Amino acid sequence: MIGAWISKEEKELIDKALNKGFSEKDLFILGAEYVLKNNLNKFTFNEEELKKHFSKETIEKAKELLQKALNDAEKMKLIRSKNKNTVLAALFYVASTLSRERKTQKEIAEIFKTTEASIRNTYTLFI
Helix, strand or coil: CCCCCCCHHHHHHHHHHHHCCCCHHHHHHHCHHHHHHHHHCCCCCCHHHHHCCCCHHHHHHHHHHHHHHHCCHHHHHHHHCCCHHHHHHHHHHHHHHHCCCCCCHHHHHHHHCCCHHHHHHHHHHHC
16 A cells, blocks of 8 residues: 555656556556656557557557566566667567568558667567
């Protein structure tokens, strides 16, 4: 249980993070503000925009893979240090492969405005 010694602003940040699916353990390890500003906001994506490029199955698989990675402390450390577009590109590369939606690294790199090499160097976080 989160203590009563926190400010109202901190409490609001914690509530937002908990409502978005982060556990109290996540908040303890990473800090609510960090999670919200550097991870939650960083790795959210506009689903309507993604539907233009990916199937519903791929988008759902990407959500599942991201949640799994964010719950792994070791992967979380690595993800924190990466560029948002690179992480999302790698995530959707793996998700599209697993859902049998054929997208090349080049196609995905163009969608997320990153490089194929960045995808190759990052996608292993999600397998």
